[in-house]
Amino acid sequence: MKQILSKSIVLIGLMGSGKSAIGKMLSEAIGVPFSDTDNIIEKEVGKKIYQIFDDSGEGYFRQVEERVAGRTLEDKAHIISMGGGSILSSKTRSAITFKSCSIWIQCDVNIIAKRIVDQETRPLLKNKNLVNTLIKNYEERISFYSQADIHVENENPNLEIAVKAIIKNLLSNKVLKNND
Numbered sequence: 001m002k003q004i005l006s007k008s009i010v011l012i013g014l015m016g017s018g019k020s021a022i023g024k025m026l027s028e029a030i031g032v033p034f035s036d037t038d039n040i041i042e043k044e045v046g047k048k049i050y051q052i053f054d055d056s057g058e059g060y061f062r063q064v065e066e067r068v069a070g071r072t073l074e075d076k077a078h079i080i081s082m083g084g085g086s087i088l089s090s091k092t093r094s095a096i097t098f099k100s101c102s103i104w105i106q107c108d109v110n111i112i113a114k115r116i117v118d119q120e121t122r123p124l125l126k127n128k129n130l131v132n133t134l135i136k137n138y139e140e141r142i143s144f145y146s147q148a149d150i151h152v153e154n155e156n157p158n159l160e161i162a163v164k165a166i167i168k169n170l171l172s173n174k175v176l177k178n179n180d
Helices: 020-030 036-046 051-073 090-099 110-115 128-146 159-172
Strands: 002-005 010-011 035-038 079-081 100-106 148-151 176-179
Touching: 010 020, 010 090, 020 035, 020 079, 020 148, 020 159, 035 036, 036 051, 036 079, 051 090, 090 100, 110 128, 148 159, 159 176
Parallel strands: 010 079, 010 100, 035 079, 100 148
Antiparallel strands: 002 176
């Protein structure tokens, strides 16, 4: 049984919420390609995200992120994991709204903090209090995240729970269809 997407699926949420891991699992489960905008940015710029922040600043990174997000949304329908701050761009938010089904991967900041505590390569966490930074980012972005078409919690270590919830929502919203 082949699955067909009527439009791309964009995963949004805080860093460490599980967007990339869930996106890969979802991609395998329904048999469609997966893109991670952070990975695309790293390949294009030739540097890791934290190096782009260090060398060129967050402003430059956000410009590149906006271009990559827009271009990725033009591709054939597939699953896209967006960087946690990508929704700060009104242009990116608009493209997500009109060209995709957005899914907010929700997760408590304390759970995220435990997941990413040893990931020193996350540029927005450098030399900062992890939980406070996550709370600040959450408060700054919640009004954008909450506009997503679908909200799914990812607080259980078993990612299959979130993936199954997403598939159920995609089927009921007719974004995902069986092509028999």
